[in-house]
Amino acid sequence: MSAINPAPGIPGLIESPEEAEYELRAAEGSVWTGTRLAIGIVAFAFAGLAFAYFYLRSANNDQSWRPHGVTAPTDIGTSIVALTIAAGALALLGNVRLRRGLRADWQVAGWTVVATGLLVVALQIWELTRLRFFPGSSGYASCFIGWAAMNIALVLGATYWIETLLARGLRLRRALVEEGATPAALSAERLFRANAEGCTLFWGFTAAVAAFFWLLFYIF
Amino acid sequence: MTIDSGRRPAAGEPVGDVGVTRPGPTRRPTSRPAWLGQHLGTAVVGAVAGYAVGHWLGNQIASAYPNTAGASGLNDTAVVLGLAFGVVGWLAGIGALNYPLAKLVGREPVTPEPQQGWMRYFKYSTDHKVVGMQYLVTVLVFFFTAGLLAMAIRTELLTPANHFFGPDIYIAVVGEHGTMMMMMASSAVVGPLGNYLVPLMIGSRRTAFPRVEAASYWFFAAGYLVILTALPLGGFPTGWTGYAPLQTQSAGGMDSYLVGFGVIGIGMILAGFNLAVTIIHFRAPGMTWNRVPVFVWSMLATAALLTLATPTLVAAGLFGVLDRTAQTAFYVTEHGGSQFLWQNLFWFFGHPEVYIMALPGFGIVAEMLPVFTRKPLFGYRVAAAGMLGVALLSFFVWQHHLFQSGINPDMRPLFMLTTELISIPTGFIFLVGLGTLYKARIRMEVPMLFALGMYFNFLIGGVTGVFLSDVPVNVTVHGSFFVMAHFHYTIMGGLIFALFGGIYYWTPKMTGRMLDQKWGKIHFWTMFVFFNLTFFPLFIVGLLGQPRRVFEYAANLQVWNDISSTGAFLLGASFLIFVGNVVWTMVINPRTAPANPWASNGLEWQTPTPVPYFNFERIPVVLNDPYHYGDPEPAPVADLGAGLAMAVAGATADPSTGLDPR
Ligand code: HEM
Numbered sequence: 016m017s018a019i020n021p022a023p024g025i026p027g028l029i030e031s032p033e034e035a036e037y038e039l040r041a042a043e044g045s046v047w048t049g050t051r052l053a054i055g056i057v058a059f060a061f062a063g064l065a066f067a068y069f070y071l072r073s074a075n076n077d078q079s080w081r082p083h084g085v086t087a088p089t090d091i092g093t094s095i096v097a098l099t100i101a102a103g104a105l106a107l108l109g110n111v112r113l114r115r116g117l118r119a120d121w122q123v124a125g126w127t128v129v130a131t132g133l134l135v136v137a138l139q140i141w142e143l144t145r146l147r148f149f150p151g152s153s154g155y156a157s158c159f160i161g162w163a164a165m166n167i168a169l170v171l172g173a174t175y176w177i178e179t180l181l182a183r184g185l186r187l188r189r190a191l192v193e194e195g196a197t198p199a200a201l202s203a204e205r206l207f208r209a210n211a212e213g214c215t216l217f218w219g220f221t222a223a224v225a226a227f228f229w230l231l232f233y234i235f
Numbered sequence: 236m237t238i239d240s241g242r243r244p245a246a247g248e249p250v251g252d253v254g255v256t257r258p259g260p261t262r263r264p265t266s267r268p269a270w271l272g273q274h275l276g277t278a279v280v281g282a283v284a285g286y287a288v289g290h291w292l293g294n295q296i297a298s299a300y301p302n303t304a305g306a307s308g309l310n311d312t313a314v315v316l317g318l319a320f321g322v323v324g325w326l327a328g329i330g331a332l333n334y335p336l337a338k339l340v341g342r343e344p345v346t347p348e349p350q351q352g353w354m355r356y357f358k359y360s361t362d363h364k365v366v367g368m369q370y371l372v373t374v375l376v377f378f379f380t381a382g383l384l385a386m387a388i389r390t391e392l393l394t395p396a397n398h399f400f401g402p403d404i405y406i407a408v409v410g411e412h413g414t415m416m417m418m419m420a421s422s423a424v425v426g427p428l429g430n431y432l433v434p435l436m437i438g439s440r441r442t443a444f445p446r447v448e449a450a451s452y453w454f455f456a457a458g459y460l461v462i463l464t465a466l467p468l469g470g471f472p473t474g475w476t477g478y479a480p481l482q483t484q485s486a487g488g489m490d491s492y493l494v495g496f497g498v499i500g501i502g503m504i505l506a507g508f509n510l511a512v513t514i515i516h517f518r519a520p521g522m523t524w525n526r527v528p529v530f531v532w533s534m535l536a537t538a539a540l541l542t543l544a545t546p547t548l549v550a551a552g553l554f555g556v557l558d559r560t561a562q563t564a565f566y567v568t569e570h571g572g573s574q575f576l577w578q579n580l581f582w583f584f585g586h587p588e589v590y591i592m593a594l595p596g597f598g599i600v601a602e603m604l605p606v607f608t609r610k611p612l613f614g615y616r617v618a619a620a621g622m623l624g625v626a627l628l629s630f631f632v633w634q635h636h637l638f639q640s641g642i643n644p645d646m647r648p649l650f651m652l653t654t655e656l657i658s659i660p661t662g663f664i665f666l667v668g669l670g671t672l673y674k675a676r677i678r679m680e681v682p683m684l685f686a687l688g689m690y691f692n693f694l695i696g697g698v699t700g701v702f703l704s705d706v707p708v709n710v711t712v713h714g715s716f717f718v719m720a721h722f723h724y725t726i727m728g729g730l731i732f733a734l735f736g737g738i739y740y741w742t743p744k745m746t747g748r749m750l751d752q753k754w755g756k757i758h759f760w761t762m763f764v765f766f767n768l769t770f771f772p773l774f775i776v777g778l779l780g781q782p783r784r785v786f787e788y789a790a791n792l793q794v795w796n797d798i799s800s801t802g803a804f805l806l807g808a809s810f811l812i813f814v815g816n817v818v819w820t821m822v823i824n825p826r827t828a829p830a831n832p833w834a835s836n837g838l839e840w841q842t843p844t845p846v847p848y849f850n851f852e853r854i855p856v857v858l859n860d861p862y863h864y865g866d867p868e869p870a871p872v873a874d875l876g877a878g879l880a881m882a883v884a885g886a887t888a889d890p891s892t893g894l895d896p897r
Contacts, residue, residue: 034853034854038517041516041517044515045516048511048512048515048516052508053508055542056504056508056542056543057546061550062547063583064550070573070575070576070579071565071573071576074575075571076569076571077571079564079569079570080571081571150557150562150563151564151567151570152564152570153571154573156564156571157557157558157564157565157571161550161553161554161557161563164557179338179341182338182339182340183338183343186341186343
């Protein structure tokens with residue numbers, strides 16, 4: 016059993032390495048659960064949109080669900096979903112490489128995901144300028160605008176998460192090289208890994224959402 | 236170079252997204268006065284500046300777009316963007332965005348020295364105890380503001396046809412009162428008591444995501460300001476339920492309603508998210524699930540509802556905002572939308588919301604009963620199961636709010652059944668209380684009085700709820716004061732009584748000061764009597780046909796209305812007794828509270844007062860649940876001194892001890 020160490024800088028607080036380890040594991044677990052809960056939160060928000068879609072579609076009030084079968088520009092929409100799925104897949108692949116210790120691969124994959132995410136957002140905004148319908152012209156049109164707004168927020172959020180991880184990964188790596196494996200650096204590294212796992216899962220979820228709504232808005 | 240470029244987290248402060256407590260120097264305290272940093276003042280400046288920018292932008296985007304001018308002639312896009320940018324400015328001003336922006340370049344958080352003094356309550360603090368106190372004060376401000384509006388309502392209803400206000404102002408006041416109260420009530424316990432007490436009760440030094448927790452509070456406070464703007468913007472005529480098509484047609488105050496609910500909703504999600512993860516992962520070694528205090532169970536069930544039900548409200552609000560600004564037609568039937576869509580989405584959130592408000596109240600009283608009866612909690616597992624059961628079932632009852640509208644009549648029996656089903660786990664929780672009280676020698680201290688008052692009131696609220704779930708009764712009394720009386724009995728009579736009980740019970744821990752008990756008893760009895768005097772007559776006028784949200788009523792109902800109004804004014808006065816008690820015992824004549832005034836076994840009472848920055852000098856090892864009252868020689872609840880000399884290193888080896896935090 017290790018000795019209990021005074022915590023420098025915090026008068027009166029002493030913390031044993033066991034305590035630090037205990038809390039580190041709690042923090043890692045928190046990232047695991049937090050990711051799943053975050054996915055649950057976003058899923059319920061999008062479930063609201065899906066409910067709106069099916070509710071308005073089945074009600075077809077005033078025969079105005081989707082007059083003349085008009086859709087949003089399919090080419091742009093398909094590009095968006097393809098890019099989002101590609102980003103999700105790339106995030107997954109990058110994480111597999113990271114697990115194997117190939118950090119540079121993960122960095123390359125990650126920055127590509129960031130660029131793809133930003134491209135998706137740009138495309139989604141551009142698509143809004145190319146619509147062949149007025150936002151309030153039908154139930155479909157309304158749901159589509161809602162989808163575009165929510166998707167922009169979702170993709171931006173996922174992109175933010177991976178970007179911050181990448182930036183942190185770079186600093187962490189430099190610290191590890193320059194300072195060696197200090198306890199602080201090692202715990203930061205473990206949390207970083209836990210976050211990378213969570214972020215990958217979140218990107219997978221983002222891709223699944225994109226695919227699901229693509230089916231709703233462009234296929235069915 | 237260090238991993239954090241010289242910005243080391245303080246011990247106990249998180250590293251990165253979620254952190255680990257570890258020793259480390261804090262940033263050296265500077266000699267800069269506290270008011271020079273970021274605080275409430277800079278947040279207000281940020282909010283005003285943000286509003287101005289957003290409003291200007293909205294006018295640039297949409298001023299030539301006549302359709303976005305609502306009934307009041309206000310440009311809704313400008314109002315919505317003004318409010319949204321105002322919230323961003325508020326968050327930037329308080330410093331909530333510093334770290335999220337610094338993260339973009341990979342920075343680790345800068346953590347100042349743990350702050351002392353009253354200024355810390357006006358700052359963005361990641362100390363869960365400070366956040367709890369911030370919430371407590373804001374909840375009370377929310378409550379008293381909405382309470383004043385309630386007095387205005389009851390003043391108008393003093394006479395059937397002589398008016399203090401016109402109908403427009405009346406409905407605006409009713410809507411504002413209801414919305415503010417609901418917003419307040421959804422965080423009334425989770426915010427102050429949940430944030431403050433849960434880490435102490437589970438033996439943790441911190442919450443899982445301290446910055447998320449802090450952000451939840453600043454969203455909550457922003458929501459208060461946003462919903463207040465509804466009044467100068469002309470109010471909203473829909474009441475707190477915001478039904479379309481009125482929602483799409485009404486004045487700028489409706490924008491405040493939608494943005495306000497969105498902002499409060501985000502705060503609720505963040506608060507629930509942080510609490511749920513904290514409870515799951517930050518329980519001290521030995522705090523197995525069957526030792527978790529029942530209040531913490533109630534927080535967990537509530538957190539689940541907050542995180543999963545509220546996103547639907549935020550999405551529904553977004554659709555409403557889009558209808559009013561981008562001219563979509565989600566809720567416009569003539570263009571392929573449906574006003575019933577709002578009702579469904581709103582109540583999909585709204586009914587779990589009812590339990591978001593009820594469960595914490597039950598948690599508080601169930602936590603207090605064993606202390607004041609000196610008996611173990613009767614049916615501990617039943618209580619925990621009941622709370623989770625209620626939480627789960629609450630997702631399946633929302634359509635009972637649509638019995639009169641937008642529902643296929645064939646679906647009514649199903650939702651009548653699910654609604655009646657939910658009374659079973661609710662009844663469990665109730666029976667747990669009664670079982671604990673059975674043959675007990677009750678100590679009639681102030682918190683206990685509030686607990687008993689809560690049971691009495693909730694019984695009336697709950698039984699009338701079972702009546703209302705019955706379709707024929709519902710069809711008869713829907714939209715009347717009967718419904719109004721029912722939910723005031725559950726929320727005001729249940730949650731608010733429990734909250735005040737909790738305040739009397741835990742303020743000695745939270746503030747180190749004891750509220751005066753004699754005045755506390757006077758507060759309780761006046762509040763109890765006048766609450767019933769205010770709301771019981773409303774069942775009667777409701778059954779006699781008085782509709783809610785209408786400023787006139789039949790002349791023969793005046794007597795009951797006058798009784799209710801008199802009760803309401805006296806009820807308002809009873810809160811002045813509470814305020815006086817707080818001011819007297821906290822400010823004018825402060826008296827140090829005993830360390831454990833109620834002789835509770837709870838872990839939170841084992842910490843020193845004031846609670847140190849890190850709560851527990853050593854992470855405690857929990858040995859027992861806190862309900863072993865009446866045992867001649869109860870085993871200690873926790874080992875606070877030996878620290879994790881315990882087998883933490885091998886925690887995973889023996890899962891039965893609950894030592895593995897994962
Ligand atoms: C201080 C004591 C209170 C009094 C005297 C009071 C009085 C009233 C009255 C008379 C109305 C109905 C007006 C009408 O429909 O014409 C009302 C509505 C309402 N109250 Fe209260 N109330 C009080 C506290 C609360 C509390 C604590 C809550 C919830 C936490 C609450 C939530 C509501 C809601 C949601 C409505 C419905 C508003 C609507 O119809 O949209 N009230 N209140």
